[in-house]
Amino acid sequence: MGRIAFGLLTAVLIGLAAGCSRPTPPIAEAAAPAAKIETTPAGRKEIRITGLVQAVHSVKLVVPQIQGQISMMTLTRLIPNGTRVKEGDLIATFDPTQQMDAAREAQAKFEDLGHQTEQKAAENRASKEKRLVDLKQAEGDLAKAELELEKRTVLSEIDRLQSEARAEGARLRAASLKKSLEQRERAEAAGLRILELQRDRQKIAMQRAQDNIRRLELRAPLAGMVVHEMTRRANTYGHAQEGDQIYRGYPLVSIFDPSEMQVLCGINEPDLVSLLNGRPASVHLDAYPDLELPAKFVASSPVASSPLNTPIKTFIATFHIERPDVHLLPDLSAAVVVTLSDTPGAPAGGSQ
Numbered sequence: 001m002g003r004i005a006f007g008l009l010t011a012v013l014i015g016l017a018a019g020c021s022r023p024t025p026p027i028a029e030a031a032a033p034a035a036k037i038e039t040t041p042a043g044r045k046e047i048r049i050t051g052l053v054q055a056v057h058s059v060k061l062v063v064p065q066i067q068g069q070i071s072m073m074t075l076t077r078l079i080p081n082g083t084r085v086k087e088g089d090l091i092a093t094f095d096p097t098q099q100m101d102a103a104r105e106a107q108a109k110f111e112d113l114g115h116q117t118e119q120k121a122a123e124n125r126a127s128k129e130k131r132l133v134d135l136k137q138a139e140g141d142l143a144k145a146e147l148e149l150e151k152r153t154v155l156s157e158i159d160r161l162q163s164e165a166r167a168e169g170a171r172l173r174a175a176s177l178k179k180s181l182e183q184r185e186r187a188e189a190a191g192l193r194i195l196e197l198q199r200d201r202q203k204i205a206m207q208r209a210q211d212n213i214r215r216l217e218l219r220a221p222l223a224g225m226v227v228h229e230m231t232r233r234a235n236t237y238g239h240a241q242e243g244d245q246i247y248r249g250y251p252l253v254s255i256f257d258p259s260e261m262q263v264l265c266g267i268n269e270p271d272l273v274s275l276l277n278g279r280p281a282s283v284h285l286d287a288y289p290d291l292e293l294p295a296k297f298v299a300s301s302p303v304a305s306s307p308l309n310t311p312i313k314t315f316i317a318t319f320h321i322e323r324p325d326v327h328l329l330p331d332l333s334a335a336v337v338v339t340l341s342d343t344p345g346a347p348a349g350g351s352q
Contacts, residue, residue: 045340047275049317051265053285053332055256056320059222060229061091063250064215066099067208072245073216078253081228081239085220085255092252094216103209106202113199120195124188131184135177142170224257227330254330261328263295263319263336272300272315281319281338288327295319295336 063073074095079085220226228239229251240252263283267275275297283293298320304313319336321328 047271047338047340049265049267049271049336049338051263051317051319051334051336053283053321053328053330053334054262054264055224055258055330056260056262057222057224058254058256058330060254061218061252063231063246063248063252064094064218065248066212066215072247075240075242075244075246078228078240078242079226081226083226084224085226086223087220089220091218091220091226091255093218096213096216099209099212099216103206103213106206106209110199110202110206113195113202117192117195117199120188120192124192127188128185131177131181135174135181138170138174138177142167142174144170218252220255222255222257224255227254227256228252229254256330258326258328259324261321261324262298263321263334265317265319265336266314267300267317269304269313269315272317275300275317275338279338281336283319283321284335284337285327286333286335291325291327293325293328294322296322297338 066073075092076095077090077093079089079091085091230237231240231246231250231252233240233244233246240246246252279297281295281297283295285291285293296319298318300318301316304315306313
């Protein structure tokens with residue numbers, strides 16, 4: 001009896017403990033790092049946001065897409081990594097042998113078809129002049145035969161019939177020459193047009209090959225610093241080297257302007273409310289902890305993203321670094337510290 005009472009008491013206690021426990025809230029998956037609000041020894045509040053350094057002006061150069069070229073291209077020259085370049089400087093070149101052969105072949109065909117076109121045009125002019133002479137002669141024979149018909153009243157029956165036959169024959173020949181003149185001109189013009197189209201097509205092929213040769217030289221579209229990109233080479237990924245065969249469209253180098261840099265951060269919606277355009281901030285690079293650079297909040301993305309199982313929305317905030325520094329490089333991790341004002345509604349530093 002005592003054991004039964006003890007078991008009932010244990011079951012009641014376990015039920016009460018289960019009823020009083022609170023369910024654990026679900027953990028948000030792939031949520032952006034939340035900004036930390038800290039209080040300085042002076043009593044001011046700061047928001048610390050993590051992000052990545054990016055260049056305001058940057059461009060990525062890829063292996064050129066060449067029509068008619070095989071999928072892989074041989075790199076013959078590449079500027080060293082970290083080189084500062086000006087706009088229009090040569091960055092990389094690829095082997096132009098195949099395109100030079102195609103350009104020479106297209107030029108030879110273009111010149112040959114050009115000679116054939118000129119010869120065909122001359123033959124058409126000569127044929128047209130000969131047909132016009134034949135037509136004039138047939139019209140003269142017809143006029144002569146018609147004059148003979150006017151004397152049929154004084155001619156014998158046989159001579160009159162012969163004159164009528166000659167006139168009818170001359171009339172039919174003149175009509176036939178007039179009709180064939182137009183048809184032959186159309187046929188010869190069509191043949192000449194075919195040669196002209198073939199010549200123009202070879203001209204386009206020659207110009208395309210010449211454009212491809214120029215496209216095999218990559219030049220800097222803006223002034224800045226060159227950074228080699230990771231690309232596929234020999235079934236591995238690494239920086240491209242001279243002599244490598246690289247697939248078309250693969251990234252080769254990036255060029256960025258180090259004079260204007262910014263930090264892109266993921267910030268939650270509650271923290272975004274406290275930021276104002278122009279609010280001052282400071283940037284601290286994780287690779288150089290002692291370095292502090294001034295910055296200011298510029299803008300945020302108009303569209304927010306929300307991870308699964310969380311109602312908090314995340315925006316992309318942009319902070320412009322106001323002072324260039326040699327340590328600033330793209331994709332460096334950094335922390336942005338924003339000092340909040342003591343007075344609600346007033347920005348720090350007295351500027352908006």
